[in-house]
Amino acid sequence: MGFPIPGDAIEQSLNLNQLVIKNSAATFFMRVDGIHQTGADVNPGDVLAVDRSLDATDNALVVAAVNGELAVMRVQQVKHQIRPIVEHGSTQESQFEVWGVVTTIIRSMSPS
């Protein structure tokens, strides 16, 4: 007694956490900083769900530590190595380590 009867309960609302968080131990939210850039994957103000338990694959969007700073970027697989996608000349090797893989981008369409 005292418990809801199945079918009698009002519909539960959808929980966005269920959709976005597959691994709650390893998922972190981060906000993108910077200025608008056409053609970029992410915009300033976007909130990223970042899952550290996943391995970065070719062309994945990741958060990486570059020279001690966290940044979001696309990566490519070169042989067995994950590297940032870099074109024109900028081959200079910097300290680079994948921090986590971006699984979801949350973008508010109204100015905050």
Added chain:
Amino acid sequence: MFALIDANNYFVSCERVFRPDLANKPVVVLSNNDGCVVSRSSEAKEFIPMQATLYSIRHLEKQGKVQVFSSNPVFYKDMSRRVIETLCQFSPDVEQYSIDEAFMGLHGFTHRDLTEYGQEIRQTVKKWTNIPVSIGIAKTKTLAKLAAHVAKRKPECHGVFDWNSVDNAEPMLNAIDVGKVWGVGKRIRDRLKRVNIHTAYQLQNADEAWIKKLFGIMGLRTVLELKGTPCIPMEPDDLPKTMRIVSRSFGHLVTELSDIKEAVATYTTRCAEKLREDGLAAGCLTVSMRTSYYRKENQFYAARTMTLDSPTNDTTRLIEYALRLVEAAFQQGYEYLKAKVIATDLVSVDEIQGNLFSIGDDSDKGNRLMTAMDMINQKLGKDSVKFAAVGLKPTWTMKADYFSYRYTTHWSEIPTVKGYSKEVGQPINNQ
């Protein structure tokens, strides 16, 4: 078989989670109120003693020789929750011992190479949570703790040490001060030294009857554990965390919605107080109402449940939800005898994860209001301040000059990342 998983310099490691720039740099974390140093990175250990006062290291901080942080308990607890969740992937038997330590039962895992398994656990915790841990494995909890002590100090262990992997443990146990043994506090350590027991090895091989006479059953237990006889089992998780119920019969039979609403609001207030007393928040709320069982006719029972956007123990929010549930459940034409408010999906308030829907939610303010109300009601008697009173604000604040962010529990404080352009992999310039 037991494992002890112990986070390395835990508070400092937390502060480094989102700060790759702090890797390999001297970092310390202060106690509450910026009292003294309670956690040091290995780099800081070289020149800053434990419990150094902020005053004594302020000049180093000013010169940029050490990064100082105030304590950030909300963040540390959430990271701890993440570490424990990760550990639960590896054994059904995980017991959190403190904010930075957990025991794991490894019964039934003995066919595996446990050092290897320990490495897998350690690497997974680091990958998932970015927290480095050391792991000690042994036949008893006391030995597992000592094994973790060894794992931390011997670089060749790579963070994992299993007592069963050495044939002769004597030299290692002899190198460990008896004060490092679990259960040996400062006073017992001093007493042991007076009877010439200085090392873990000497305690392990002390005469059992003599130890029992001197230090009682607890002392004997420690010696037996050191010898490899398990005396301290895994503790079950805190049990009473499942639900809080407030239910009462009405003074007389009630037929009107407005009366039931008043009653349910009162029960919900009580329920929220219970939750706050226990440091819990409800993720799910149920309201039920029924007519008398002793009536032959016109019996009615209804219950409605809702999952909350984010767990709460705020009376305002809970009443609002409870009244919506009453409206959904109520049917005209019955004589009601009893109503019930049930809070389930309980979580510790410190573990509440940010929720996508609670952006801009002013929950902090709500918390302070609730704390103030509870304090007044405790002092002046129940319901001295009732729920229409708003705007109470405590005037005290904690001293915390080097506060980092509550990165994982408050939307306004989540870490930021730099955006990169797609084409060239170059940073978007910050203006």
